[in-house]
Amino acid sequence: MSQKIMIEQVTRIEGHAKVSIILNDDGAVQDAQVHVTQVRGFEKFVQGRPFYEMPSLTARTCGICPVSHLVASSKACDQILAVRIPTTAIALRRIINLGQIIQSHALNFFYLSSPDLLLGMDGDPAKRNMFGMLDKHPQIVRDGIRLRQFGQQVIERLANKRIHPSWIVPGGVASPIDATTRDQILSEIPEVLGIITRTLDWYKKSLNNYQEYIRTFANFASLFMGLVTKEGRLEHYHGNLRVVTARGSVLADQLAPDEYESFIGEAVEPYTYLKSPYYKPLGYDGGMYRVGPLARLNVANECGTPQADQELAEFHCLDKGAVLSSFHYHYARLIEILYGIERIQQLLNEPDILSDNVRAHAEVNNLEGIGVSEAPRGTLFHHYKVNEDGIIQSANLIIASGNNNLAMNKGVLQAARYYVRPEKLTEGMLNRVEAVIRAFDPCLACSTHADGHMAMQIEMLDPDGKLIDTLTRE
Amino acid sequence: MKILILGYGNTLRKDDGLGVYVTLTLAALTLPGGVEICTYQQLSPELSPVLAQMDHVIFIDAALASNGEKPGAIKTRALQPRTSQPGSITHHFDPETLLAMAETLYGHAPQSTLFSVTAASFDLEEGLSPEVTAALPVLIERIKEYLFRLPETVST
Numbered sequence: 001m002s003q004k005i006m007i008e009q010v011t012r013i014e015g016h017a018k019v020s021i022i023l024n025d026d027g028a029v030q031d032a033q034v035h036v037t038q039v040r041g042f043e044k045f046v047q048g049r050p051f052y053e054m055p056s057l058t059a060r061t062c063g064i065c066p067v068s069h070l071v072a073s074s075k076a077c078d079q080i081l082a083v084r085i086p087t088t089a090i091a092l093r094r095i096i097n098l099g100q101i102i103q104s105h106a107l108n109f110f111y112l113s114s115p116d117l118l119l120g121m122d123g124d125p126a127k128r129n130m131f132g133m134l135d136k137h138p139q140i141v142r143d144g145i146r147l148r149q150f151g152q153q154v155i156e157r158l159a160n161k162r163i164h165p166s167w168i169v170p171g172g173v174a175s176p177i178d179a180t181t182r183d184q185i186l187s188e189i190p191e192v193l194g195i196i197t198r199t200l201d202w203y204k205k206s207l208n209n210y211q212e213y214i215r216t217f218a219n220f221a222s223l224f225m226g227l228v229t230k231e232g233r234l235e236h237y238h239g240n241l242r243v244v245t246a247r248g249s250v251l252a253d254q255l256a257p258d259e260y261e262s263f264i265g266e267a268v269e270p271y272t273y274l275k276s277p278y279y280k281p282l283g284y285d286g287g288m289y290r291v292g293p294l295a296r297l298n299v300a301n302e303c304g305t306p307q308a309d310q311e312l313a314e315f316h317c318l319d320k321g322a323v324l325s326s327f328h329y330h331y332a333r334l335i336e337i338l339y340g341i342e343r344i345q346q347l348l349n350e351p352d353i354l355s356d357n358v359r360a361h362a363e364v365n366n367l368e369g370i371g372v373s374e375a376p377r378g379t380l381f382h383h384y385k386v387n388e389d390g391i392i393q394s395a396n397l398i399i400a401s402g403n404n405n406l407a408m409n410k411g412v413l414q415a416a417r418y419y420v421r422p423e424k425l426t427e428g429m430l431n432r433v434e435a436v437i438r439a440f441d442p443c444l445a446c447s448t449h450a451d452g453h454m455a456m457q458i459e460m461l462d463p464d465g466k467l468i469d470t471l472t473r474e
Numbered sequence: 475m476k477i478l479i480l481g482y483g484n485t486l487r488k489d490d491g492l493g494v495y496v497t498l499t500l501a502a503l504t505l506p507g508g509v510e511i512c513t514y515q516q517l518s519p520e521l522s523p524v525l526a527q528m529d530h531v532i533f534i535d536a537a538l539a540s541n542g543e544k545p546g547a548i549k550t551r552a553l554q555p556r557t558s559q560p561g562s563i564t565h566h567f568d569p570e571t572l573l574a575m576a577e578t579l580y581g582h583a584p585q586s587t588l589f590s591v592t593a594a595s596f597d598l599e600e601g602l603s604p605e606v607t608a609a610l611p612v613l614i615e616r617i618k619e620y621l622f623r624l625p626e627t628v629s630t
Binding site for chain 2: 131
């Protein structure tokens, strides 16, 4: 007799989701699905708006990573204008993008995930959160707050606003930075480098404690995709796409983002509003890929900054081919924070970083624009079509988290098969399913809880819908 | 004395934007020396080290109606550091929790006061309701009086 376990109404999220775990007649886990139950509708309601509004409009897609949308959207608008933006503007866009990656990664690692890592997956839910961390690991909380603050202040100092800044614009950025701003950020680099270095130190030493999770948290073969430079280095702002197999070999290299429709398909599943992108040449069944920190470190030959390169070399030794376990998204996030800090320092020390020439101006010269960048959670695509007056006729957005939809579903299934004992649902089981989702750091779960705590209810129903068992976390 | 006026809220949710509008108004006025003003969309843990450096913090926010209060009612209360229920620290990080974090992590929680106005609406709209708008001049005067009554501010 088949049964279904529902994790209903994952509450306190930007966007809504639930998880269903379907049991077969023998009571074993047969399937699991992550249902995104909310429609955002951006692709529809931007139609009819002038293209230059798109950065500000699409920034409202997210309160954690609006800068990512500003970057990708502005790049699409750059193409509509047919401009090459000034090199200083490129550098400034890179800096603010990295500032956001730092603060977003710090949020996930320190606020959302570290309670599980340091207080235990089976810890008392009332204490397995930031307050429990305040008691047991106050220095780690301070470190997380400082890193997040640094990233937010980079954004605020450049763009004059922490959330939804309007500084990144079609053609470049709205204003240059001055020496005071540059020097303020540079003066904080040693402190935050110290923080991330010691975080990596304790995290790597504790990896042995997580071997079971490394084995079972979305640990499977998949493709990995991310932007790289011409030399194959880690890239978050521009570059071309590289696809790597689970064995670590390059399947496709230097794919032009403008041609994404030739290699990325978007499928729709009936159980979720989140689209399921896949690598087209291998079809829907074989084309599942992952994006984000884990994928970016799998596709990159090197980072291009000294300390991050050392860490990357160590990271690549985790597996013989690509690093497969999604638990290692946590490790990858820390390396990206380190890279982001080092790279910001490099960029701020470039001789023309204070140049006044930060924006190119033009009218509509192309009726189509595609902007691609790396958001904290993965590759982000903005594709617009306009008429001759620059009015949006259509828009296609492939959101970073959406790229991971297939892998996240498979990961939840893997965890459910390993941890779920339907005869008795436990809170620890529920938390492990959450933790798999949290490792991907999707925009769904990252908004669910700032304290590592997701309110959930699991119901086990028989085929007639009769309630057999229930487990609720407030 | 270091004083921070912290207005917070979402200006796209009608009266929830009260804190933002009030701080913008205060920023244009002549206030005692040592007063800083800042605006946030929501309270978050990154504010705790900022608070820990202050002697006094004035929080400004819209409030849900309770005890039969009418929209536009102005309330003032002193705040104490207090850890809220873990489930509430998401989009509703409250001032008391922030103060508790400042005290636990950085060794100091400033004296703090919350000025609030009972909201008429939290609908998805910009602008304040007529009731809250009518309360603004009185609220701003009360905040100014409060500031000038604080020790050490009169002499600056």
